[in-house]
Amino acid sequence: MKILxxxxxxxxxxxxxxxxxxxxxxxxxxxxxxxxxxxxGVDEHLLQPGAGFAEHAHRGVEIISWxxxxxxxxxxxxxxxxxxxxxxLIQDTSEVLEHAERNASSTEQLRLIQTTLxxxxxxxxxxxxxxxxxxxxWLHLFVVEGSWRFGDDELQPGDSVRLTDDDSHVVDGxxxxxxxxxxxxxxxx
Numbered sequence: 109m110k111i112l113x114x115x116x117x118x119x120x121x122x123x124x125x126x127x128x129x130x131x132x133x134x135x136x137x138x139x140x141x142x143x144x145x146x147x148x149g150v151d152e153h154l155l156q157p158g159a160g161f162a163e164h165a166h167r168g169v170e171i172i173s174w175x176x177x178x179x180x181x182x183x184x185x186x187x188x189x190x191x192x193x194x195x196x197l198i199q200d201t202s203e204v205l206e207h208a209e210r211n212a213s214s215t216e217q218l219r220l221i222q223t224t225l226x227x228x229x230x231x232x233x234x235x236x237x238x239x240x241x242x243x244x245x246w247l248h249l250f251v252v253e254g255s256w257r258f259g260d261d262e263l264q265p266g267d268s269v270r271l272t273d274d275d276s277h278v279v280d281g282x283x284x285x286x287x288x289x290x291x292x293x294x295x296x297x
Contacts (some may be wrong), residue, residue: 112270114267118133118136118182124158125153127153128268130149131143131144131149133149133151145246145272145293147225148169150221150224150268153218153222155288157213157215157217160208163183164207165205167224170198170228170229171223172198173191173198174195174235174286175194176220177219178211178216178219179216180209180211180220182197184208221254230290231261231285232290233286234278234289235287240279241276242276243276245294246292247288248271248289249263255281265283
């Protein structure tokens with residue numbers, strides 16, 4: 109088990125976007141923290157009104173964007189949609205995906221958690237809001253809101269847990285906990 113505390117994440121800021129990375133990203137290259145099994149990235153983005161990511165491409169990954177607050181405007185293939193709080197946008201980029209993402213509001217900030225997985229990884233994404241029992245040989249937890257207890261450890265917003273074992277684990281707390289699990293994966297790399 110490995111716990112990454114919120115203040116241990118890599119931080120970057122540019123053009124109205126403040127990001128905290130749980131894995132090696134951009135200028136924050138760390139060869140010991142490139143991935144966790146099929147999980148390649150967990151980024152918490154805070155976008156100021158109107159700020160966003162210009163059109164860019166992805167290939168060979170699955171991207172899950174979960175909206176904590178605000179509204180995400182997503183444009184791809186000539187179509188635009190708005191993703192609201194407590195909603196997820198799941199994008200399969202087995203083929204090349206060119207898209208743009210921005211804060212849909214001109215007055216409120218947008219906070220989203222974006223996970224990037226290797227394509228076809230068979231990982232399950234769950235939003236947990238209260239105490240529960242988790243069991244899978246491969247788990248990644250990310251605290252979005254509230255206070256959570258995992259074993260003897262207290263977890264606060266921005267903290268994450270990487271775990272590989274077959275034991276059953278009880279998480280206790282209230283708020284929002286994002287859980288990625290895989291029923292058969294044991295690879296930690």
